[in-house]
Amino acid sequence: METESGIFITKHRNGGAGLKGKVHKQMKKYILIATILLAAQLVPGQKILIPMDQSQKDHLKAYGIAFYVLTRNINVEWLLNYRGGSFLTDDLPFISQECRIRGVTYERVSESDLLGIYGTIEQNNMDVVLLEKAPKIAIYTPPNKQPWDDAVTLALTYAEVPYETLWDEQVLSGGLEKYDWLHLHHEDFTGQYGKFYRNYHNAPWYIQQQQQFEALARKLGFISVHEEKKAVARTIKEYVRRGGFLFAMCSATDSYDIALAEEGVDAVAAVFDGTPVDPQVQKKLDYSKTLAFTDFKIITDPMVYEYSDIDYPPSNNPVARGAEADYFTLFEFSAKYDPVPTMLTQNHVGAIKGFMGQTTGFNRKKIKKHIIIMGEDPASDQVKYLHGNFGQGTFTFLGGHDPEDYQHFVGDPPTDLSLHRNSPGYRLILNNVLFPAARKKERKT
Secondary structure, three states, X not given: OHHHHHHHHHHHHHHOHHHHHHHHHHHHHHHHHHHHHHHHHOOOOOEEEEOOOOOOOOHHHHHHHHHHHHHOOOOEEEEEOOOOOEEEEEOOHHHHHHHHHHOOOOEEEOHHHHHHHHHHHHHOOOEEEEEOOOOOEEEEOOOOOOOOOOHHHHHHHHHOOOOEEEOHHHHHOOHHHHOOEEEEOOOOOOOOHHHOHHHHOOOHHHHHHHHHHHHHHHHOOOOOHHHHHHHHHHHHHHHHHOOOEEXXXXXXXXXXXXXXHOOOOXXXXXXXXXXXXXXXXXXXXXXXXXXXXOOOOEOXXXXXXXXXXXXXXOOOOOOOOOXXXXXXXXXXXXXXXXXXXXXXXOOOOOEEEOOOOOOOOEEHHHEOOOOEEEEEOOOOOEEEEEEEEEOOEEEEEEOOOOOOOOOOOOOOOOOOHHXXXXXXXXXXXXXXXXXXXXXXXXXXX
């Protein structure tokens, strides 16, 4: 319409005043048509449904649309268990236009169809959760580039969800207070530089990382990197206690809890800090300070690529199933009675392809009893996905490094998510991103 209007105006300017009346009539006609179309889109009850079942062309960017709508101060309804956890929002022109631009499938829903959707939800294991405000997101990541990629950063970038980054100095100086949601990925909170000593201690990137970490620890007033990292872990724990949402993957999960248990104890070999490991370290671990894990035994040998016996399967005794046979299943929760784990497990499939990492999964025997298990390998002791509460906040841990790269190695190229637009594993990550936007409501149990 705008193009056609432009053409008419051009003709008027080139063809003289004789066309003036026709131009005005034509313009009025277009304005009237546009007004009618806009009014039709703003009729109460008219909605846009973004389906999240198999009909969705790009599940990952669909989360980005939901987030984008929230940033425009428009609410989104998350239809738990309805067509894979679909999104419902107002039928506004800029929303449908954005869906088309990003390649996201959407459907227009009439008022009568809307009543049918709500009726279906009411009669089944489904529920409606109102998303009201886009959370402010922070990624905990070092300023220097690491020789591996972060699946959450890849997911947020592809889905076009804005985020900021921060590191130890900002964490320890109160920087977390600005954010609703914090992500930890392939990090080592025990101060052992990822336990890469055996294979990479002569690599330039490893040497540079050690020098930078040691310089920062000294700058912040700590005698060692492991003491500084443990202080960061405790600060993050306080952030959760006060209402923050924490999401962690890969080695950030178990190394984080280990660091909390090691408060006041030297648990790292001399190659890392110049002092020997406390001979009583195992007896001095305080499991009451951890979030998710208990009764674990740590591995202090710098030549072993493993932090503890939390990881399952352990890296020195992997389950040799291979990518084609490795799956974990999601639990199905009651949407009306347990909305939080239901939100975090929304998906268009119930079985997810497994993927490895320095911490591939969690040993069921090392998990605290109050933790909610959301994904597991039913044939072994592996728990892949868990959730818990601490104080006023929550934490969610997902084992593995990259949901679409079964065995990601140091130096491998980043995953191209345009080739995995419907990834169930990446959907779990993005469920967690939207979770803080939900209006809190009391549990029914």
